[in-house]
Amino acid sequence: MHKARTNPFNTMGMHGALILYTLIALFPVFVILINSFKARKAIFREPLALPDSDSFSLIGYQTVMRQGDFFLYFQNSMIVTVASLFFILLFGAMAAYALAEYRFKGNLLMGLYLALGIMIPIRIGTVAILEMMVATGLVNTLWALILVYTAQGLPLAVFILSEFMRQVSDDLKNAGRIDGLSEYTIFFRLVLPLVRPAMATVAVFNMIPIWNDLWFPLILAPAEKTKTLTLGSQVFIGQFVTDWNAVLSALSMAILPVLILYVIFSRQLIRGITSGAVK
C-alpha cells in the first residue's frame, strides 16, 4: 500500500535491525532449551554447543517428573493466570466503561485514583496483604493469588480500556438504547466486541508477569498443593547445590503454556467484523 516510500536499503536496514533484535531476545531462551537436553557436565563444558550423541540426556526432565508434583504446579499456575486475567478484563472493562460513558460526580477523581495504582507497586503492601490473607483465612489458597493479581492488573487495564471505550461511537450505544437494549447488553454485546484488540493487549501485558511471579506465591501460597510452577522450580535451586538440568528443563516446560495463551490472545488483535459498523 505504501509503495511510494519503499526503498530497498531502508527495507533491508529495517529487517536487519528487527532480525538482530529477535536474535538477541531469543538467545537466552535458545540457550535454556539446548542445555535442558544436555548432561550436567556438558552444560558447563560447552554451554553454547548443541546437544550431540555424547552430551544428549533427558536427566533434567526425568528429575522434574520424579520430584514434586509438576502437573499440579502447572495446573495451579494455569488456574491463577487464567482466572486473574478473566477478572482483570471483566472488572477492568466494566470500570473503564463507567468512567468513559457516564457523567457522575467524582468521575475524574475516581479515574485518577484508579490510575494511581499504576505508579505504586503492589509489593510495597506485601505485609498488609499477608495480614489480610491470614485474617480471612485465604493463605495457601489459589484465591489469595488470584485476588492479588487482579488488584495488581486492574489500574493499567482501566486506564488503557477507558481510553478505547471513549472511541466507541456514541451513536451505536444510543441506537441500542433506542432499540430497548439494557445497559448491560449494550456493554457486553456492542462495546466489548469493539474494544477486543485493547482487551487482548491488556491480557498480554498482564499474563507474563503473573505467570512468572515468584514473590506472592512464595509469601501467600507456599504450600505443596498451591505451589505455582515458578515456585515449584525453586526446589532445584539450593544454597549449595543447584540441579541445573532440572531447573533448565522446568523452565523450558514453563514456556509452553504462556506461548499458547499468547497465540490465543494475539489472534484477537485482528479486527475483522468491527469495520463497517459506523461510517
Add this chain to the structure above:
Amino acid sequence: MTALKLTNVNKSFGEVQVLQDINLEVEEGEFVVFVGPSGCGKSTLLRVIAGLEDATSGEVTIDEQVVNQTPPSKRGIAMVFQTYALYPHLNVRGNMSLALKQDKQPKAVIEERVATASRMLNLEPYIDRYPSELSGGQRQRVAIGRAIVREPKLFLFDEPLSNLDAALRMNTRIEIANLHRQLGTSMIYVTHDQTEAMTLADKIVVLRHGQVEQIGSPMELYNNPTNQFVAGFLGSPSMNFFPAGLVHAGDDRTIGVRPENLYLTDDGVLDAEVSHVEQLGADTNVVAQVDDHQITVRLFGQHFIEEGQNLRFGFKPENAYHFDRDGLRLR
C-alpha cells in the same frame, strides 16, 4: 393532533446553557427540520426529544403524553444516526428486527415488518449481509429500515446524509421525502445544510446559540425572515448585507438583498468592481466589491464578465430588507 410538543425546554451542561427556553409544536404527519450552524444545539435538542439526554427543565410531550421520565425505547420514536450506527455483529435482518425482538413481538409480525421495510428500501438482495459488506448508501438504508420496522409515532433523523457523497445525497433525500409521503408519520430532521432543509421541510426551525430564531414554512422563512441571521442562513448564495449608507447617505440601517434580486443596470445605485466570476451554465455568480463590502450577484444565463471590470448593480425597493443594528428586521 400534536405529535410532539416542547414546552420551555432548557438544557445545560454544567455552566454552559445549550438550549434556552425552546417551545415547539409538531403536528401529526408534519416534516419538521431543525437547521442551524454547528454548535447551535440542534442535535442536543433532538437527543432531548429522543430521551438520550435529559432536559434540565421543561416538558417533552410525545403523542399527548409527557415523556420526560420515559426511557428512549418506550417513547414511540425511532432514530436514524449520522454514522448509521448499525450493529456490527448482526446482519441486515438482525439489525432491523432487534428492537422488535426486545419488545417481545411475535415472530410472524417481526418477519412481516422486516419484509415490508426491506421491500420499500430495496434491501431484499442484502438481507443476509453484514454491515461491513455494504456500501455507505446501503448502510444508511438499513438504518432507515431499522427505524421503519418499529412503526414509531415520530421519526428522528440526525444529519443522515452528511456521510454520503453528493450524488447519493440527492437520491437519498428524495427517498426520505417519498418515505414521508408513504408513511405519513411525523418526522424531525436535523441538518446544517439549508438545501436539505428547504427541500424536505413542511416547517423549518432555525436555531442559533440554543435559541429558536424563527419557525415557519420554507417559503415563509425565505420571503419573510424576522432577522438578519435567518435571512443570511437560508438561500444560496446567501443574502448580501451592506450599510444603507451606501445608497442613502446618513442612513444607519443595514440593507439585505438576495443575489438573484440584484441586476445589471447603467443607473444602478451600487458601483462595484468585479473580483471573481463563477460560470455555472444556467447561472453566473459575480462576486464584486462595493467600497469595502463584498456582494454576490446571481445573473441568470451566461454572462461573460471579466475580473476587474466596473459594473453598476441595482435592485427594486420591494426586494430590499432592512435590519437595525441588532439584526432585527425593520418593516
